[in-house]
Amino acid sequence: MTLTYREAIARGIAQEMRRDENVVFLGEDVAAAGGVFKGTVGLLEEFGPRRVRDTPISEQAILGAAMGAAMTGLRPIAEIMFSDFFAVCWDIVANEIAKTRYMTNGQISLPLVIRSGNGGGLRFGAQHSQSVENWAMAVPGIKVVVPSNPRDVVGLMSAAVRDPDPVVLLEEKGLYATKQDVPDGEIVDELGKATVLREGDDATLVALGSMVPKTVAAAEELAAVGLECTVVDVRSLVPLDTATLLREISRTGRLFTVEANPRLCGWGAELVSVVADEIFTDLDGPLVRITTPHIPLPAADALEDLALPSVERIVDTVHKSMTT
Amino acid sequence: MTTTSRADGAATLTTEERLAMYRLLVELRHFEKRAYDLFLQNLVKGTSHLSIGQEAIAAAFGVAMRADDYTFATYRGHAHTLARGVPMTPVLAELLGRDNGLMAGKGGSMHLTSVEHGMMGSYAIIGAHLPIACGAAWSAQYRDSGQVAVCFFGDGTTNIGAFHEALNFAAVWKLPVVFVCENNLYMEYTPIGDVTAVPRPAADRASSYGLEPIVVDGNDPDAVHAVAATALARARAGEGPSLVEALTYRHGGHSRADPGKYRPDEEVAAWLARDPVPMYRQRLVTDGVEEHVLDDIDDAVHAAVDLATEEAKAGGTPGEGLLMTDVWADGGSSWRN
Numbered sequence: 001m002t003l004t005y006r007e008a009i010a011r012g013i014a015q016e017m018r019r020d021e022n023v024v025f026l027g028e029d030v031a032a033a034g035g036v037f038k039g040t041v042g043l044l045e046e047f048g049p050r051r052v053r054d055t056p057i058s059e060q061a062i063l064g065a066a067m068g069a070a071m072t073g074l075r076p077i078a079e080i081m082f083s084d085f086f087a088v089c090w091d092i093v094a095n096e097i098a099k100t101r102y103m104t105n106g107q108i109s110l111p112l113v114i115r116s117g118n119g120g121g122l123r124f125g126a127q128h129s130q131s132v133e134n135w136a137m138a139v140p141g142i143k144v145v146v147p148s149n150p151r152d153v154v155g156l157m158s159a160a161v162r163d164p165d166p167v168v169l170l171e172e173k174g175l176y177a178t179k180q181d182v183p184d185g186e187i188v189d190e191l192g193k194a195t196v197l198r199e200g201d202d203a204t205l206v207a208l209g210s211m212v213p214k215t216v217a218a219a220e221e222l223a224a225v226g227l228e229c230t231v232v233d234v235r236s237l238v239p240l241d242t243a244t245l246l247r248e249i250s251r252t253g254r255l256f257t258v259e260a261n262p263r264l265c266g267w268g269a270e271l272v273s274v275v276a277d278e279i280f281t282d283l284d285g286p287l288v289r290i291t292t293p294h295i296p297l298p299a300a301d302a303l304e305d306l307a308l309p310s311v312e313r314i315v316d317t318v319h320k321s322m323t324t
Numbered sequence: 325m326t327t328t329s330r331a332d333g334a335a336t337l338t339t340e341e342r343l344a345m346y347r348l349l350v351e352l353r354h355f356e357k358r359a360y361d362l363f364l365q366n367l368v369k370g371t372s373h374l375s376i377g378q379e380a381i382a383a384a385f386g387v388a389m390r391a392d393d394y395t396f397a398t399y400r401g402h403a404h405t406l407a408r409g410v411p412m413t414p415v416l417a418e419l420l421g422r423d424n425g426l427m428a429g430k431g432g433s434m435h436l437t438s439v440e441h442g443m444m445g446s447y448a449i450i451g452a453h454l455p456i457a458c459g460a461a462w463s464a465q466y467r468d469s470g471q472v473a474v475c476f477f478g479d480g481t482t483n484i485g486a487f488h489e490a491l492n493f494a495a496v497w498k499l500p501v502v503f504v505c506e507n508n509l510y511m512e513y514t515p516i517g518d519v520t521a522v523p524r525p526a527a528d529r530a531s532s533y534g535l536e537p538i539v540v541d542g543n544d545p546d547a548v549h550a551v552a553a554t555a556l557a558r559a560r561a562g563e564g565p566s567l568v569e570a571l572t573y574r575h576g577g578h579s580r581a582d583p584g585k586y587r588p589d590e591e592v593a594a595w596l597a598r599d600p601v602p603m604y605r606q607r608l609v610t611d612g613v614e615e616h617v618l619d620d621i622d623d624a625v626h627a628a629v630d631l632a633t634e635e636a637k638a639g640g641t642p643g644e645g646l647l648m649t650d651v652w653a654d655g656g657s658s659w660r661n
Binding site: 065067073106 | 347394434437438440445447452453455459460462466467486489497653
C-alpha cells in the first residue's frame with residue numbers, strides 16, 4: 001500500500017512492538033499528540049500508555065531512561081524531536097551510551113534506538129535544520145542509519161530495533177511527506193547494506209537520506225546528455241557497506257558524494273579516504289564532494305536553497321567534472 | 325525536614341546486620357587505604373577518587389538493599405562497588421590495570437561495573453547516571469520486578485541540569501529509584517555553599533519535585549540504614565522516588581592529586597573526630613558486642629585485603645586482543661563491513 005515517509009515510521013515501530021513486548025517507546029509529544037511530525041500516530045491507541053510514553057522536554061532524561069532501560073532488559077525506542085537537540089544530551093549519547101559496552105568489557109549491552117528528525121529544507125533555520133549524521137558517526141560505539149524512502153524506514157527501523165547495539169536512526173524531515181508503494185507484511189532489513197538504485201558506467205554518485213531522490217533526479221538529467229551514472233543510497237554510515245561502495249566506484253572509476261552536511265569532516269570525506277586507500281589505481285578522475293558550504297543553514301527560502309545541494313548543482317558539478 | 329536519629333535505625337536492626345555493616349566499614353576503609361598505598365607506588369595510574377570517611381553510606385545501603393536491586397555510582401565508586409559484594413581482587417586488579425580486573429583493564433577506577441552484583445556502573449560525568457538510574461527503575465516498574473535503583477552522587481551534582489531532569493522525570497513517572505546525595509561539603513575544591521543557592525543542596529530542592537526533604541547523618545550507619553530501609557520500601561510499594569541527603573566528609577582531597585589544603589584545620593579535625601569506623605565500633609561495644617568479635621572482623625578483613633593485593637598484582641598485562649573487542653555486541657570493533 002502507499003505510505004508516506006511519516007506513516008512508515010509508525011508502521012515500523014508498530015511492527016516491532018507487536019513482535020516483542022520488551023520494545024517500548026518514549027519521547028516528547030509522541031503519545032496522544034502522535035508526534036510533532038505525526039510520525040507516531042496510532043501507537044498510543046494500539047499499545048497503550050504503558051508502552052508508549054510522553055516525556056517532559058528533558059533530552060537527558062529521555063536518553064538516560066532509554067539507556068537504563070536497555071541495560072536492564074527492555075528494548076527502548078527514544079525520540080529526540082529534532083536532531084539538533086542531540087547537542088543537549090550529547091553526554092548520554094557520546095560518553096555513556098557509546099562507551100558503556102567497551103568500558104565494561106562487554107558486561108552491558110544497550111539494544112536501543114534513538115530516532116530523530118534530521119536535516120534542512122523546511123526553512124526552520126540553523127537550530128532546527130542540521131544534518132548531524134557526522135556527529136554520530138565520529139563516536140565509536142553507535143550505529144548510524146538514514147533511510148531515504150518509506151520502505152526503507154520500515155526495514156531499517158526493524159533492523160535497528162533488533163540490533164543488539166545502540167542505533168541512531170535519522171529521519172529526513174524534508175522527506176516526511178514523500179510517498180511510495182510499500183509491500184504489506186513484515187519488512188526486515190540488515191544494517192550496513194547500501195542499495196544500488198541505478199546503474200551506469202560513467203560515474204558513481206553516492207548519496208544519503210534527503211539527497212538520494214535529488215541524486216536520482218540528477219542522474220536522469222545527466223543520462224539525457226549522455227552521461228550514465230550509478231546511484232548508490234548509503235542507508236547506513238556505521239556500519240558502512242564498503243563492499244558495495246568500492247565495487248561500484250571501482251567499476252566506474254569516478255566518485256561524487258552528495259551530502260546535506262557542512263563540508264568539513266562530512267561522511268563523504270571518510271568515503272573518499274577509504275577509496276583513496278583501497279582502490280586508488282582504479283580511479284579515472286578526481287573524487288568530488290558536493291556538500292553545503294561550511295556554514296549554519298540559513299532560514300530564508302532563497303538562502304537555504306543555495307546552501308543545500310540541488311538537482312541542478314549535482315548535474316552541473318558532475319557534468320563539468322566529467323567533460324573538462 | 326526529616327532527620328533520622330541513631331535510635332530509629334538501631335531499633336530495627338539485628339546484631340547480625342550491624343556486624344555486617346561494621347565489616348563493610350572496615351573493608352571499604354582498608355581497601356581504599358591500600359589503593360592509596362598502591363597509587364603512591366605508582367601501581368595505580370591515572371587518577372583515583374577515594375571515599376575514606378564516607379563509608380557509612382555505602383555500607384548501610386549495601387546491607388539494606390535487596391540482592392537484585394541496582395546500584396549506580398559516580399567516579400568515587402570503589403565503596404559502592406564493594407558494598408554490593410563484588411570481590412576485592414578484581415576491583416583492585418582493575419585499579420592496577422591488570423587483565424584479571426573487573427573489566428580487564430578497559431574501565432579503570434572511575435568505571436567500576438559488575439552487572440552480576442547489580443552494580444550497574446560508575447559514571448565519570450557529573451550527573452549523567454541520575455537519568456540512567458531512572459531508566460533502570462522504569463524497567464523494573466515495567467517488569468513489575470520489585471527492584472529498586474539506588475543512585476549515589478555528590479553534592480556538586482545538585483547544580484547540574486541532569487539532576488533536575490532526573491528528579492522531575494522520576495517523580496512524574498513515580499519510578500522506584502532512591503537518589504542519595506553524599507554531601508561531603510565540597511564540590512571538588514570549592515565549598516558547596518559558595519556555589520549553591522540553598523544551604524542543603526539536595527534536601528532543600530526535594531519539595532520542588534513533591535518529595536519529602538530527608539537529611540541524615542551520613543557518618544552514622546544505623547541512621548543511614550533506617551533511611552535506606554524506608555526509602556527502599558516506599559519505592560518497592562510503588563510510592564515513587566526518594567531523595568536522601570547524607571551529610572559526610574571525605575578525609576582526603578577530591579582526587580589523588582589534591583591534598584585538600586583548602587579546608588580549615590578545625591573543620592578537618594572536627595570531622596576526623598567523627599570518623600564513622602571507630603565511632604561505630606565504639607557504639608557496638610557500648611551496645612554489648614564483645615571486642616574480640618570486632619577484632620576478628622578486623623583481622624579477617626586485613627588478611628583479605630592483603631590476599632586481594634597479591635592476587636591483583638599477580639594479574640597479567642591486558643593483551644592486544646582486548647583492544648578491539650566489545651565496541652559492538654558481535655565482539656568486533658569494525659565500523660564498516
